[in-house]
Amino acid sequence: MSYYSLPALPYAYDALEPVMSKEVLTLHHDKHHQSYVDGANVILKTLESARQNGSEVGMKALLKELSFHIGGHVLHSIFWENLAAQGKGAGIEGKLGDVLKKEFGSVEQFKKEFTQAAVSVEGSGWAALTYCQKTQRPLIMQIEKHNLQIYPTFRILLVLDVWEHAYYLDYKNARPKFVENWWTIVNWDDVTKRLTA
Numbered sequence: 001m002s003y004y005s006l007p008a009l010p011y012a013y014d015a016l017e018p019v020m021s022k023e024v025l026t027l028h029h030d031k032h033h034q035s036y037v038d039g040a041n042v043i044l045k046t047l048e049s050a051r052q053n054g055s056e057v058g059m060k061a062l063l064k065e066l067s068f069h070i071g072g073h074v075l076h077s078i079f080w081e082n083l084a085a086q087g088k089g090a091g092i093e094g095k096l097g098d099v100l101k102k103e104f105g106s107v108e109q110f111k112k113e114f115t116q117a118a119v120s121v122e123g124s125g126w127a128a129l130t131y132c133q134k135t136q137r138p139l140i141m142q143i144e145k146h147n148l149q150i151y152p153t154f155r156i157l158l159v160l161d162v163w164e165h166a167y168y169l170d171y172k173n174a175r176p177k178f179v180e181n182w183w184t185i186v187n188w189d190d191v192t193k194r195l196t197a
């Protein structure tokens with residue numbers, strides 16, 4: 001059987017400083033992301049052994065928990081690849097720039113709306129830029145916790161984790177400042193790759 005595993009970061013733990021400290025990135029990757037990987041695998045094993053034993057499990061609760069952990073694992077895996085050291089992620093150009101300008105009028109307007117989405121997430125969650133293949137339009141979504149409000153088949157291009165564990169040690173309660181600084185470490189090459197893949 002194959003299970004989930006924690007991907008290595010595509011850069012050093014201090015590579016995103018000063019926007020994201022080495023301490024925060026280490027905890028976030030090694031502890032938080034790891035816990036979602038472990039949580040998903042434990043549930044998969046619970047389901048497997050229940051099948052072997054012919055025993056009943058509380059399917060509704062188990063699947064909700066599985067969705068939470070797999071969602072957390074998948075979103076964090078995208079989040080790490082979406083980031084790069086300041087000045088390393090090139091700019092918004094080509095098809096990505098065209099798509100954003102056509103939808104939002106300007107890149108600045110896209111950033112403004114995405115920032116509003118991220119800052120206004122209630123409690124723990126994410127802002128995400130997604131792409132609907134059907135309408136060929138980008139769409140900003142808010143994700144509560146890890147597992148709600150994702151439209152099936154929409155491609156996820158860019159995600160921003162605004163759980164407190166993503167910024168509290170560095171920014172205390174100043175989520176807007178974290179979001180403002182985060183724009184400087186977005187890896188636009190990766191976002192473009194997800195759009196054109």
Ligand code: MN
Nearest residue numbers: 032161163166
């Ligand atoms: Mn997180």
